Amino acid sequence: MTQRYLFVFAQVHEEFRIPELLSIAELNGIEITFPCPLGELDLARPFMVLGLENDEAARLLARRCILIKSICEFYARGRTYAEVHEENRKNASKWEQYIENTTFKFDVSAYNHSIPQRRQRDIVESFSYMALLGKIEMKDPQVTFVCLEEYIDKHGTTRHKHEGDGKCREIFFGRLIEEGSARSLVKKFDVKKRSYYGNTSMEAEISLLMANQTLASPGKLIYDPFIGTGSMAYTTAHFGAWVFGSDIDGRQMRGKDPPYGVRAGAKRLGRKKPLSVPASRPVQPRPDDQPYVPPTKPYELSALATDLVVLARYMLKPGGRLVFFLPTVTEEYEEVDIHTMLCEGMEVVANSLQNFGSWGRRLITIKKTTTSRFPAPVFEPQGGSEENNAENGHVPAHKDFRTKYFQGFKKDVT
Amino acid sequence: MVRLITHNLLACHAKGCTSNNFPLQFKDVAIEIREAEFNPDFLRGFLARLEWGALVDAARQLGDTSLPPEVPDMLDDDFLKSLHHVLLEIHVEEGAMICPNCQHVYAISNGIPNMLLAEHEIG
Numbered sequence: 154m155t156q157r158y159l160f161v162f163a164q165v166h167e168e169f170r171i172p173e174l175l176s177i178a179e180l181n182g183i184e185i186t187f188p189c190p191l192g193e194l195d196l197a198r199p200f201m202v203l204g205l206e207n208d209e210a211a212r213l214l215a216r217r218c219i220l221i222k223s224i225c226e227f228y229a230r231g232r233t234y235a236e237v238h239e240e241n242r243k244n245a246s247k248w249e250q251y252i253e254n255t256t257f258k259f260d261v262s263a264y265n266h267s268i269p270q271r272r273q274r275d276i277v278e279s280f281s282y283m284a285l286l287g288k289i290e291m292k293d294p295q296v297t298f299v300c301l302e303e304y305i306d307k308h309g310t311t312r313h314k315h316e317g318d319g320k321c322r323e324i325f326f327g328r329l330i331e332e333g334s335a336r337s338l339v340k341k342f343d344v345k346k347r348s349y350y351g352n353t354s355m356e357a358e359i360s361l362l363m364a365n366q367t368l369a370s371p372g373k374l375i376y377d378p379f380i381g382t383g384s385m386a387y388t389t390a391h392f393g394a395w396v397f398g399s400d401i402d403g404r405q406m407r408g409k410d411p412p413y414g415v416r417a418g419a420k421r422l423g424r425k426k427p428l429s430v431p432a433s434r435p436v437q438p439r440p441d442d443q444p445y446v447p448p449t450k451p452y453e454l455s456a457l458a459t460d461l462v463v464l465a466r467y468m469l470k471p472g473g474r475l476v477f478f479l480p481t482v483t484e485e486y487e488e489v490d491i492h493t494m495l496c497e498g499m500e501v502v503a504n505s506l507q508n509f510g511s512w513g514r515r516l517i518t519i520k521k522t523t524t525s526r527f528p529a530p531v532f533e534p535q536g537g538s539e540e541n542n543a544e545n546g547h548v549p550a551h552k553d554f555r556t557k558y559f560q561g562f563k564k565d566v567t
Numbered sequence: 568m569v570r571l572i573t574h575n576l577l578a579c580h581a582k583g584c585t586s587n588n589f590p591l592q593f594k595d596v597a598i599e600i601r602e603a604e605f606n607p608d609f610l611r612g613f614l615a616r617l618e619w620g621a622l623v624d625a626a627r628q629l630g631d632t633s634l635p636p637e638v639p640d641m642l643d644d645d646f647l648k649s650l651h652h653v654l655l656e657i658h659v660e661e662g663a664m665i666c667p668n669c670q671h672v673y674a675i676s677n678g679i680p681n682m683l684l685a686e687h688e689i690g
Binding site (some may be wrong): 371372373374395397399401403407422423424447448468 | 568606608609655685689
């Protein structure tokens with residue numbers, strides 16, 4: 154039997170909300186019933202009423218999803234308190250058990266607004282028909298009833314503190330099941346608190362969302378081919394996964410000599426301009442005590458992406474996931490861009506945009522849907538595996554992204 | 568981190584070196600034992616991915632002879648504990664791994680192997 158639960162989300166990274174929820178549900182074998190097709194969910198609103206099997210499912214989601222603030226058992230919603238009370242009375246069977254011998258408190262708050270204390274008291278009073286007999290306990294009550302008012306965003310308008318009080322879009326009422334405890338990890342993994350970080354380190358919230366897309370958990374092995382300063386190793390290991398990584402620039406993992414400049418562009422072994430005479434042995438002798446650092450050249454983004462997908466198909470177990478950020482030019486991006494990087498047996502399960510204006514980055518989650526084994530891919534020096542070079546047609550907008558970035562995304566730059 | 572689980576996934580990738588390039592042979596190693604959390608499900612799941620002979624040989628090179636030459640039919644706790652120790656608790660901190668085919672030397676320093684190839688070795 155599915156029961157209805159009120160989800161309260163942090164109103165940030167909206168496009169990541171549903172993919173994260175579905176990932177953590179998949180990880181725990183939880184089924185979620187949505188009130189409408191996923192594409193029609195209104196992500197501009199922080200409240201959603203969704204169906205779950207039981208309270209335990211709600212707890213598991215709230216303990217792991219970074220974007221969940223809390224989950225309540227849903228009792229009622231309405232545009233006015235009259236509507237809320239009417240529905241709440243109809244659902245009395247859900248809360249009758251708390252009438253006697255249960256300590257309780259009410260939490261009254263609003264989204265996009267602050268309710269004056271006096272009206273907060275009035276709101277609590279208006280629920281007096283529930284005739285709760287237990288003691289009110291502000292600290293550690295057995296049950297917390299939650300009443301939430303949702304207001305339209307008044308951003309950019311001048312108003313008095315409590316102006317428009319009561320003119321809310323909708324009111325929600327329920328019983329608190331679990332506060333989202335995973336959000337506090339954002340502070341725990343704050344980049345500034347790490348003993349070692351660099352300018353390529355990813356902000357904590359994003360690396361946690363990314364870790365959730367990988368379904369990191371005990372018993373999983375995760376490989377980060379571009380580990381850098383280890384942002385992803387920190388978060389995926391926190392969730393219990395084994396992590397190993399590699400990087401073309403070992404100085405960062407060894408914790409010394411961080412690079413400078415904006416985020417380091419992807420590199421591959423080789424020279425930007427081929428030597429006139431092919432090197433048959435090391436060009437310059439070097440002292441024995443110095444580790445050899447070979448020359449590198451830029452790795453064009455669309456070639457890197459297609460190579461990554463083919464490599465992941467070779468390395469992943471069936472059902473395993475490849476998760477990465479793809480920078481894109483906002484105006485030029487088309488959904489088909491993502492499909493140019495796919496190969497047989499690899500399917501996109503999520504694609505969430507973090508928008509920075511003229512450009513953005515997309516967190517892409519690709520799942521290995523095949524059980525076939527594939528040979529180790531061979532990558533051509535000019536970029537792209539043999540298989541992908543054979544593909545033709547659409548040129549994705551993320552091709553030569555780095556060049557476009559430094560040109561300020563101007564069109565017709567020659 | 569050169570644990571044996573990592574070693575079991577590494578092959579020489581120098582230009583033209585496509586056969587007999589696995590497993591890499593250890594040389595002049597310094598090892599350290601670090602306890603790791605035992606997870607039998609992980610081990611059972613990962614078993615299919617392991618090159619068993621290579622793992623047994625690598626463990627012997629490092630002085631651990633606890634693994635049987637073939638994967639047993641019954642995966643009992645004793646076996647899984649030995650596998651856990653070999654795969655995840657033995658860390659090669661210093662030394663080198665050498666390709667049995669082309670003799671390329673992959674140096675290990677501070678527990679991190681340098682798998683980068685020199686210019687004349689890439690395809």
